[in-house]
Amino acid sequence: MAGAARPLRVLIVTDTYPPDVNGAAYFTHRLAEGLAGRGHRIHVLRPSSSGPPHVVEAGEVTEHRVRSARIPFQPSMRAAVPLGLGGHVDRLLDRFAPDVVHVQSHFTLSRTALARARAAGIPTVLTNHFMPDNLYAHARVPRSLQSAAGSVAWNDMVRIAEQADHVTTPTPRAALLLREQGLTRDVEAVSCGIDLARFHPRAGERPAARASLGVPDRDSIVFVGRLDEEKRIDELVRALAVLTADLDAQLVLAGTGQREEELADLARVLGVDDRVHFLGFVPDERLPLVYAAGDVFAIAGVAELQSIATLEAMSTGLPVVAADAMALPHLVAEGRNGYLFPPGEVEVLADRLSRILGSRSERGFLGAASREMAGEHDHHRSLERFETVYARVVGAVPVRGRRRPVSV
Structure with missing residues (x-):
C-alpha cells in the first residue's frame, strides 16, 4: 500500500467486465483483484451478465451488477439499461460511501457514476481505453461515415473526461492522442501492468x-x-x-x-x-x-x-x-x-x-x-501508482456532506 496511507474504499465502475473478452475488461478485473489483495475495500459496479440486477461476492471484491440488455450486433455483450440507473448509483454511493470512484470509460454506466459521484462530492478518476476504431465494425458503421462518427465519438469522450478529477490512460502515445482530440486537462500514462509471475519464460x-x-x-x-x-x-x-x-x-x-x-x-x-x-x-x-x-x-x-x-x-x-x-x-x-x-x-x-x-x-x-x-510493466507498479493517484485526489477534493458508510 505504498501510495496510500490507509486502506481505501474504492468503487470501480466499468461498462465491460469478464466474461466480456477485451483488454479493458481484463484490466479492470485485474485492477479490482489487485487492489483488494493489497488491503483496500473494493466494490465493482458493472452490467449484469444475465440481465436482472444482483450483488455477487467474488472473493474479496463485491460486484454490483446493474440491469442490462444485449448490445445490438454483439450477442455476447450487454450494456447497462439507463432507466433508473441514476437512482441505483445514488443508493450505492450513499451506502458504500467510497473514498474515490474510478470509472473505466465514458459510456452509459461510467458516465452516470461519474456525474453522480461529482454531485455527491466524491473524488473521481477516469481511465480511457477507448478508440473509435475499435467500435466501427461492431456498430456496423460504413467506411464512408467512420471519420464523422469518430469525431462525434471523440468529442463526447473528451467532454466526459474533462469532468473527472484525474485522467489516466495506458501509454504516453494514448495520452498524446487524448490531447490531440481536445482534452485540456493533464492526463497521466499508467501501464495496464502484467503479472510477471504468471506469464514467465517456458x-x-x-x-x-x-x-x-x-x-x-x-x-x-x-x-x-x-x-x-x-x-x-x-x-x-x-x-x-x-x-x-x-x-x-x-x-x-x-x-x-x-x-x-x-x-x-x-x-x-x-x-x-x-x-x-x-x-x-x-x-x-x-x-x-x-x-x-x-x-x-x-x-x-x-x-x-x-x-x-x-x-x-x-x-x-x-x-x-x-x-x-x-x-x-x-x-x-x-x-x-x-x-x-x-x-x-x-x-x-x-x-x-x-x-x-x-x-x-x-x-x-x-x-x-x-x-x-x-x-x-510489473502490475505491482501499476497498482502502487493508482494508489498514489487515489490518495492525491482524496486529499485534493473536499468531502461535501457525505453520510457515514454502512456495511455493504
Whole structure:
C-alpha cells in the first residue's frame, strides 16, 4: 500500500467486465483483484451478465451488477439499461460511501457514476481505453461515415473526461492522442501492468504446450485477441503464406470474432489452411499455454492503446513483430526485443518474422530482452501508482456532506 496511507474504499465502475473478452475488461478485473489483495475495500459496479440486477461476492471484491440488455450486433455483450440507473448509483454511493470512484470509460454506466459521484462530492478518476476504431465494425458503421462518427465519438469522450478529477490512460502515445482530440486537462500514462509471475519464460514446455492445445509441434507464430477487423489478422495469414516457401511455420490464433470464418476462407485460398490453427476462446487460466507454445508473437492492429496480449507475450519471453502504429512502438524496440513493420506491408511483416524464425540464437536474444522490458510493466507498479493517484485526489477534493458508510 505504498501510495496510500490507509486502506481505501474504492468503487470501480466499468461498462465491460469478464466474461466480456477485451483488454479493458481484463484490466479492470485485474485492477479490482489487485487492489483488494493489497488491503483496500473494493466494490465493482458493472452490467449484469444475465440481465436482472444482483450483488455477487467474488472473493474479496463485491460486484454490483446493474440491469442490462444485449448490445445490438454483439450477442455476447450487454450494456447497462439507463432507466433508473441514476437512482441505483445514488443508493450505492450513499451506502458504500467510497473514498474515490474510478470509472473505466465514458459510456452509459461510467458516465452516470461519474456525474453522480461529482454531485455527491466524491473524488473521481477516469481511465480511457477507448478508440473509435475499435467500435466501427461492431456498430456496423460504413467506411464512408467512420471519420464523422469518430469525431462525434471523440468529442463526447473528451467532454466526459474533462469532468473527472484525474485522467489516466495506458501509454504516453494514448495520452498524446487524448490531447490531440481536445482534452485540456493533464492526463497521466499508467501501464495496464502484467503479472510477471504468471506469464514467465517456458521455452522447455513448448512441445507439451502445443500438444495440450492440439497443434503440431513446429515453429509457431502466435496471436491472442479478438478476430475482428481492426486487428488486421488477415495480414498475419498472408505473411504466413509468404513464409511457408522457406520455413516450416504455423500461425496459432487464440480468440474469437466477426472475421473468423473469413480468415479461415482466406487461409484456404492461400493454401495454408493446414497451418492456421483457430483455438477459439481460451480461458484466462490457460492463456499462459498459448504463449508457451509460440516462438514469436505477431500483432498487426493499428488501434492499440497498449495491448495487454503483447505484454503477456513479452513477459513470457517471446520476440514481438508489431505494426508501427499507435502505442505498439512503446513495447517494441527495433532489434532489441523484436521488429516493427509498416501497417499493411505484408512482405515486410513476413521478412521480420522470417528473420526471427530462421535464427534460434536471435529468438533467444530478442526473447530475453522482451522479458526484461516487460519488467517495466510489473502490475505491482501499476497498482502502487493508482494508489498514489487515489490518495492525491482524496486529499485534493473536499468531502461535501457525505453520510457515514454502512456495511455493504
